[in-house]
Amino acid sequence: MPLLDVENVSRRFGxxxxxxxxxxxxxxxxxxSIIGPNGAGKTTLLNVVSGLLSADTxxxxxxxxxxxxxxxxxxxxxxxxxxxxNPSLFLQMSVLENVMVGRHPRTRCGxxxxxxxxxxxxxxxxRIRESALEHLRFVGLEGMAGAPAxxxxxxxxxxxxxxxxxxxxxxxxxxxxxxxxxxxRETADLGELIRRIRERGITTLLVxxxxxxVMDISDDILVLHNGxxxxxxxxxxxxxxxxxxRVYLGTGLEDAAASQKS
Amino acid sequence: MLLKRLFPVIGxxxxxxxxxxxxxxxxxxxxxxxLTMAIYYAIxxxxxxxxxxxxxxxxxxxxxxxxxxxxxxxxxxTSDFSRFQDSLWAAALKRIHxxxxxxxxxxGQVLTTTPWAAFVAxxxxxxxxxxxxxxxxxxxxxxxxxxxxxxxxxxxxxxVLGTAWLGAADxxxxxxxxxxxxxxxxxxxxxxxxxxxxxxxxxALFLLILxxxxxxxxxxxxxxxxxxxxxxxxxIGINTARYKLNxxxxxxxxxxxxxxxxxxxxxxxxxxxxxxxxxxxxxxLAAAGGMSNPWGAALVSTAINFLSLRGWFGTYxxxxxxxxxxxxxxxxxxxxxxxxxxxxxxxLSGARSAAGGEHAAS
Numbered sequence: 001m002p003l004l005d006v007e008n009v010s011r012r013f014g015x016x017x018x019x020x021x022x023x024x025x026x027x028x029x030x031x032x033s034i035i036g037p038n039g040a041g042k043t044t045l046l047n048v049v050s051g052l053l054s055a056d057t058x059x060x061x062x063x064x065x066x067x068x069x070x071x072x073x074x075x076x077x078x079x080x081x082x083x084x085x086n087p088s089l090f091l092q093m094s095v096l097e098n099v100m101v102g103r104h105p106r107t108r109c110g111x112x113x114x115x116x117x118x119x120x121x122x123x124x125x126x127r128i129r130e131s132a133l134e135h136l137r138f139v140g141l142e143g144m145a146g147a148p149a150x151x152x153x154x155x156x157x158x159x160x161x162x163x164x165x166x167x168x169x170x171x172x173x174x175x176x177x178x179x180x181x182x183x184x185r186e187t188a189d190l191g192e193l194i195r196r197i198r199e200r201g202i203t204t205l206l207v208x209x210x211x212x213x214v215m216d217i218s219d220d221i222l223v224l225h226n227g228x229x230x231x232x233x234x235x236x237x238x239x240x241x242x243x244x245x246r247v248y249l250g251t252g253l254e255d256a257a258a259s260q261k262s
Numbered sequence: 263m264l265l266k267r268l269f270p271v272i273g274x275x276x277x278x279x280x281x282x283x284x285x286x287x288x289x290x291x292x293x294x295x296x297l298t299m300a301i302y303y304a305i306x307x308x309x310x311x312x313x314x315x316x317x318x319x320x321x322x323x324x325x326x327x328x329x330x331x332x333x334x335x336x337x338x339x340t341s342d343f344s345r346f347q348d349s350l351w352a353a354a355l356k357r358i359h360x361x362x363x364x365x366x367x368x369x370g371q372v373l374t375t376t377p378w379a380a381f382v383a384x385x386x387x388x389x390x391x392x393x394x395x396x397x398x399x400x401x402x403x404x405x406x407x408x409x410x411x412x413x414x415x416x417x418x419x420x421x422v423l424g425t426a427w428l429g430a431a432d433x434x435x436x437x438x439x440x441x442x443x444x445x446x447x448x449x450x451x452x453x454x455x456x457x458x459x460x461x462x463x464x465x466a467l468f469l470l471i472l473x474x475x476x477x478x479x480x481x482x483x484x485x486x487x488x489x490x491x492x493x494x495x496x497x498i499g500i501n502t503a504r505y506k507l508n509x510x511x512x513x514x515x516x517x518x519x520x521x522x523x524x525x526x527x528x529x530x531x532x533x534x535x536x537x538x539x540x541x542x543x544x545x546x547l548a549a550a551g552g553m554s555n556p557w558g559a560a561l562v563s564t565a566i567n568f569l570s571l572r573g574w575f576g577t578y579x580x581x582x583x584x585x586x587x588x589x590x591x592x593x594x595x596x597x598x599x600x601x602x603x604x605x606x607x608x609x610l611s612g613a614r615s616a617a618g619g620e621h622a623a624s
Contacts, residue, residue: 050497076499088494090487092554100480101487105499107480111508114479115472125479168499 001064003028003172003203004049009058009068011041011048018044020227021058026172026205026220031198033214034207035238036224037248042207043085045224046176049205050082051075063171077105081170085177087157089149095160096145099132102167135163139193155186166197173197175206179213191217211249215239223248270557271471278463282456293572294459295450300567301462302524307547307563308469308556309516314545315553316477317509318489319400323411324517325540326418327388331518332525332535333422334384336434338375342366347373355379377440377448381522385515392514393507400506403492407510412538419536433532440526448526458527465523466560469516473556485509486554517544539580546587552597562598 002025011019018041026032034042047053049060051072060068067075076082081102089098107128113121136142139159144152152160158178165173175194179187191213194204208214214221215235223230223244230248231241238244285293306324313319343361346352352373355361360379366372375383399410422428429435439449446461447454476482487495488502496502525531534540547566551559566586569575575582594601 052493052497071501072493072496073499073501076497081499082497084494084497088491090490090494092486092490093483097483101483101495101500102498104480104484109480111476111481111512114481115476117475117479121479128480164498 002026002061003030003063004205005061006045006049007059007061009045009048009055009060011044011053011056018227019048019055022224022227022229023058024222024229024232026203028171028203029198029201030219031194031204031206031217032220032222033218034205034222034224035209035211035214035248036230039226040224041227042224043176044227046082046174046205046207050080050174073105076168076170079169079171080174081165081168081172082174083158083161083165083176083178085180087154087161089152089157089160089164091148091150093149094145095141095147095149095152096129096132096136098149098160099135099163099167100128102135102164103128103131105168132163132167135167136160138166138196139163154181155183158182158190162193166202170202173202173204175204175208177207177209179208179210187213267474270474271467274467274470274557274560275463278460278467282459286456291455292452293568294455295452296568296571297564298455298459298462298527299524299571300564301459301466302520302527303544303567304547304560304563305466305469305520305523306517306544307551307559308466308473309513310544310548311551311553311556311559312473312476312485312516313509313513314548315555315559316482316485316489317506318485318492319506319510320405320408320545321411321510321513322408322538322541322545323395323415323418324514324544325538326411326415326536327392327514327517328521328524328540329418329422329531329533329536330388330391331384331521332531333428333434333521334387334518335377335380335522336437336525336531337428338380338383339377339438340374340434340436342372342374344371344373374438377438377526381440381519384518384522388514388518389511392511396507396510396514400510401503407506412541415536415538415541419533419538422533422536429532431533433530435530437525437529437531439529440523448523450527450529462523462527470556470560477554477556481505542587543580543583546583546590549590549595550586550597552599555597555599558597558599 004026006025007023009019009022010017022045034045036042044053048055051067051070051074055068058068059066062078062080067078090101107124109121109124133142133145136145139162141156141159141163144156149157149160179190182190187210194217197204218235220233221235221238222232223238225247231238231244239249281297282294285291306328310321310324313321343352352361360375361373362376363371363373395410395414396407399406423431439447441447442461446457448458448461484495484500484505487498487500488505492502521535547563548559550566551562553559570579590598
């Protein structure tokens, strides 16, 4: 039984078919990547899976229950967390507070308890803070806890957003182009981090253009082209798939990677 | 941490006492009456701060909620229910002291609602109406709430103006005092002026503490997250529609509560309280104090409303509030207090470093 099972999912925007009968699955413990040319529907697929967009047809199963048609916050509460192509931190808050928001689905105090600062609320608040600090430490940014989120560089924002997503204790983590905008060093660190996330028992599904990263960390790759799956398999299989080379990978992996970095 | 939390509380309490003593010493104790009214209006603004500064939603209908609170209370406490005396429900309400017999001006007996029961009724009615308006408008992203509440405010204004039993253009007068508890009476009589001033201060301070607790909590962070990036907030697991609705209903309840208190204090309420201009005025005051700073908003709004109630702005009253809104948004969108504080700090550190420089030179 896969952790995430996507069946026959289609989505159109007006006359444009963004996703056409896409089917794939992610098993627990995997690192799975979705690749494909710009406009292939990768981000749309991620948005449909995480509930930001609704699917026109098909069904999505996550942890034994259907999630298509659910709101994004319900899916997040069910154990799926995501990051965005452009890190979307809450810029009015500190770095620590951003990660503390990530504890939201795993904590309970409501309006009344928070207004009155009931003893349980004070204890919960302390636990939220400790857990958020732990997640910041995991991405190596505990030193920035007090800084305003707006003061961070692009790469650091990525990491804080990742810490925030991890703070929700997901069983499935969706990353939308986590390496874009990062330099080579940062990208290598990111690959290491994604492996450490897997060691914590968290499954990762990522959309990524950086082929060196994708080929390095993925157990399994799905290639999308014009909204339909073109190929699926282990990195070695995908690298040698003629169709994939023709529409996406082109003359060589180095070129694909280089064009992303420029 | 604790000191930082306590500082504004102590500061506000000290300021309230200083103002009362100052007014007494200057022989201007009657100022406290308008100050008390201004503080009740500030409670509306505090609620708007929560909604605008934290949940990021604008309401142009808080005047209407104020009026719903005030009118509900006024109608229930001034109407005579004695013709229902023999009905089962009236008897039941009488037994639990919701309805009480009272002597009227002409020596007859009337049966009216107690102010406490009227207050509860006003809160329940406001809760229902706020849910009805907020639920559809807040499921959507964007400024639908502002439009819905503006329409709602215009309707309420026309209803109170056009309904005979709501006093039409005259409003309702003769609202009785509210015997709150332990001899504390909400009333505009000059004998209880100081007492009422402190009651209003205490209520406002209590609500400010609750709001401050709220904004520095899980709920406050969730609201701020929605304000900043609604999509990301949803993707983290925050039920954005519900949190926005809760903040809206809570702020509507604060406005209605202020309406109940002020109606008992001034012994009446008029239809202008439900006007759209009043609602815009609250928005301007919330902005003027710094929307995400309930303390500043309470302070600034009490001051400006006090001046307005003293008639400082004359016939340009509403124009002044419009000008305040424009000035704040163009010069200091975060509210004037933060830039002012930074400016003072810079001035102080400048003076200190200048003094240090002289010292080094000598």
